[in-house]
Amino acid sequence: MAYYWVQLGDEKDEVIYSNDYRKFKGVMVHATISKEGLHTVDRMYGEVNAESSSGLLLSEVIPSIHAAHGTNFVYQMDNASINKKKEIIEYLEAYGFSFLNYPALSPDLNPVENFSTLLVRRVYADGKSYTNEDVL
Numbered sequence: 490m491a492y493y494w495v496q497l498g499d500e501k502d503e504v505i506y507s508n509d510y511r512k513f514k515g516v517m518v519h520a521t522i523s524k525e526g527l528h529t530v531d532r533m534y535g536e537v538n539a540e541s542s543s544g545l546l547l548s549e550v551i552p553s554i555h556a557a558h559g560t561n562f563v564y565q566m567d568n569a570s571i572n573k574k575k576e577i578i579e580y581l582e583a584y585g586f587s588f589l590n591y592p593a594l595s596p597d598l599n600p601v602e603n604f605s606t607l608l609v610r611r612v613y614a615d616g617k618s619y620t621n622e623d624v625l
Contacts, residue, residue, distance in 0.1 A: 515622075516532060516622055516625055517532070517533040517537055518530060518531070518532055518533070518605075518608065519531045519532075519533055519545060519550075520601060520604055520605075521549075521550050521553060521554065522600050522601055522604065523554070523557060523558065523562075525557045525558070527604070528550075528553035528554065528557060529549045529550055529553050531545055531549050533545060537571055538571070539571070539574050539576040539577055539580075542571050542574075542577055543576070543577065543580045546577075546580065546581065551584055560585050563587050563588065563589045564581065564586045564587065564588055564589070565588070565589040565590075565591060566588065566590075567591075567601065568591075568592070612625070
């Protein structure tokens with residue numbers, strides 16, 4: 490079941506279904522957003538684990554956050570299981586991160602959910618289908 494927020498008076502968007510549903514394992518995308526806008530959008534390859542996640546954080550996320558906000562910020566993560574791993578929390582704390590934890594389906598996480606929706610709509614616009622994950 491999916492939930493999303495809309496403004497009163499907005500028409501419900503047409504549902505877009507992928508012709509590639511269950512054709513691939515999927516493509517994992519990590520995005521970093523703040524009040525300054527969209528900072529990073531990165532595709533994660535292979536298994537998403539503490540090692541791959543910390544590599545992405547070190548090479549992309551941490552530099553973009555520090556460039557936009559210095560060291561004075563609070564980091565809010567979704568409730569993905571990888572974000573709750575002790576190794577990830579300790580890794581980020583070592584770089585000065587403090588956290589704001591929110592429950593799943595919080596309306597405050599909607600910018601990321603809205604970004605994901607827009608991305609899927611563009612990827613599958615006009616019923617487009619893909620031959621493999623790399624093309625996707």
